[in-house]
Amino acid sequence: MDWIIGLLLLIVGGIIGYFVAKHFSKEDENQQNRAESEQTVKELMAQQASVHLLETKKIAQQLSQQAEALTQQISHYEQTVIRQNSGAEDNQLNYFGEHATAYLRNKSDSPTREKDTADIQPLDFSAEGSGLFSGSAEPESKEVK
Template sequence: MDVLIPLALLAVGLIIGFFVARYVYTRDDGAKASAQAEKNIKEIMAQQAEHHIHQTRQTIEAIENQCEALRQQVEEYDALLTQNLDDDTPRVPFYGEQATTYLRNNLKGKEKAKQKVTPDTQPRDFANAGSGLFVGSSKQSAADKK
């Protein structure tokens, strides 16, 4: 019996020691794991921020290029306007002026040559028996009276 009590106490001490050691190590591992997770999150956020800044810089450069192109176009347009205001004769002839002159000259000649012919009779109907509009009396239709 003298041997049994110390062995029982030794077994109880080992069991208690095992759970205490497990608790202490898991608490330290949990703190280390949470610190490692926090460090990983900070690295990921830093990478995302760097990527966002890079994209923002590219967007700003694109906008600046577009603004510069627009500025050049406005300056060219302004230069064209000032050139046309300085000279009374335009450098490029206006198409409308030539077209108007051409149409005016050609339409007058065609109106003179064109004669208005209104036949008093209807055209001949070449069907065997009279059909359609050409059947009927030789009276003037309402359209011809107008």
């Protein structure tokens, strides 16, 4: 009888040990999953940071190119204003552009309009032989049935 009680205690201890071990292994598994998910998040953030850095470098390069172009345009405008203030007529700032300014300079002041002369009278088509009228004074009557 003592050995039956010992055997039952051994079986109950084994069952309790199994569930306790399973519980602790779940906690270890959860910690491993958390560690893996944190590692995945860190990798994603590192990839996003590298992409962000590349895009930022590209934008900075574009800004420097635009600033350089703006500096060139300002210097060109400054030279144009200096030439315009020097009094040279050929170096004036063109409002319309080169082709339009030349056209406007060579264009006559006002267009001349020619008046029509009344020397030639228009043709008279009301005569009998013109074909516009039948030439008879009485209108033709139609037969109605």
